Amino acid sequence: MTGAGGADRASPPAIHLALAADDLFVVPMAATIASLAATADPGHRLEITVLDGGIRPANVELIETLASPRCTVEWVRPESPRLDSLVRTSVSNYPAAAWYRLLLPELMPESVDRVIYLDTDVIVEDSLAGLWHTELGQGWLAGVGHGFSIADAGHLTPLGLDIDLTGHYYNAGVLLLDLAAWRDNGVVDLVLDFLARHSDVLPFPDQDALNLALVDRWVTVAPRWNQTVAIRNYADGRSSLYEPEQIREALDDPAVVHFTEVKPWVRACPHPQRDRFFHYLDQTPWSGWRPTKAEETRRLARRAFRRGRKLAGRYMARAGIGA
Numbered sequence: 001m002t003g004a005g006g007a008d009r010a011s012p013p014a015i016h017l018a019l020a021a022d023d024l025f026v027v028p029m030a031a032t033i034a035s036l037a038a039t040a041d042p043g044h045r046l047e048i049t050v051l052d053g054g055i056r057p058a059n060v061e062l063i064e065t066l067a068s069p070r071c072t073v074e075w076v077r078p079e080s081p082r083l084d085s086l087v088r089t090s091v092s093n094y095p096a097a098a099w100y101r102l103l104l105p106e107l108m109p110e111s112v113d114r115v116i117y118l119d120t121d122v123i124v125e126d127s128l129a130g131l132w133h134t135e136l137g138q139g140w141l142a143g144v145g146h147g148f149s150i151a152d153a154g155h156l157t158p159l160g161l162d163i164d165l166t167g168h169y170y171n172a173g174v175l176l177l178d179l180a181a182w183r184d185n186g187v188v189d190l191v192l193d194f195l196a197r198h199s200d201v202l203p204f205p206d207q208d209a210l211n212l213a214l215v216d217r218w219v220t221v222a223p224r225w226n227q228t229v230a231i232r233n234y235a236d237g238r239s240s241l242y243e244p245e246q247i248r249e250a251l252d253d254p255a256v257v258h259f260t261e262v263k264p265w266v267r268a269c270p271h272p273q274r275d276r277f278f279h280y281l282d283q284t285p286w287s288g289w290r291p292t293k294a295e296e297t298r299r300l301a302r303r304a305f306r307r308g309r310k311l312a313g314r315y316m317a318r319a320g321i322g323a
Contacts, residue, residue, distance in 0.1 A: 022053035041127035053097025119173035139219035144226035
């Protein structure tokens with residue numbers, strides 16, 4: 001007999017996780033995986049799927065050293081001409097890997113009916129078993145709200161979109177997805193159709209599309225599952241989606257710390273939990289690595305090259321060159 005996700009009940013039940021990265025984010029992803037392994041619930045095994053947006057083979061080998069029988073790592077190189085076209089024409093400079101979460105129902109095995117998606121600028125400080133077992137009911141995905149409505153999301157209000165803006169606005173960096181419901185309801189096509197109509201104006205295309213296209217299908221979970229800067233900002237008592245004690249728990253006992261603004265691998269990062277990122281990174285083949293001015297210059301140059309290539313691709317796509 002099999003349990004959730006098709007696992008043999010004789011073995012510990014699996015928590016299925018998905019991460020997405022290109023080579024620029026391979027070092028942060030190593031810290032994320034190390035934190036997952038260090039905080040895993042002993043009653044579960046972790047099965048991690050990496051959505052590979054172009055990671056060099058040498059770095060793939062280094063990431064694979066983090067795997068164990070209780071924390072496996074599998075690799076998928078997504079192929080979707082339709083998504084590639086949307087990435088090329090999008091106003092956003094996000095790399096293709098940032099969009100891959102939208103394809104998870106197609107990329108994960110049919111036997112897997114739910115998955116936790118994590119951005120690679122997070123560290124995990126507690127077992128994700130509680131999030132994994134969240135009851136979704138009629139919801140299709142669960143996440144942590146930013147604390148304000150879609151209508152109050154400053155980057156959306158000037159766009160004049162003729163769509164429902166009454167729901168909460170959620171961060172898409174930590175998600176629990178009901179893959180079975182997505183498959184049954186054609187959600188991948190629904191979201192990609194939405195992006196085909198609006199990706200030329202949405203600055204956070206993956207997150208905005210999930211919020212706007214699936215506005216009535218979200219389940220709200222406690223903010224400790226995704227402690228963002230937005231959540232930290234509500235510690236001053238401003239009105240929020242969450243009660244003050246939930247905000248306090250998210251600050252004092254976060255399960256996931258999400259570095260949504262200045263990243264911990266940037267020397268100027270002021271985040272109070274920055275040292276925790278390096279605590280986990282030091283459990284990987286990148287132990288001892290710290291950002292230097294020269295390293296930051298190289299990283300910025302690589303990002304500038306990637307964005308320049310993205311802008312050139314967008315121009316060519318809109319001009320019909322190479323179509």
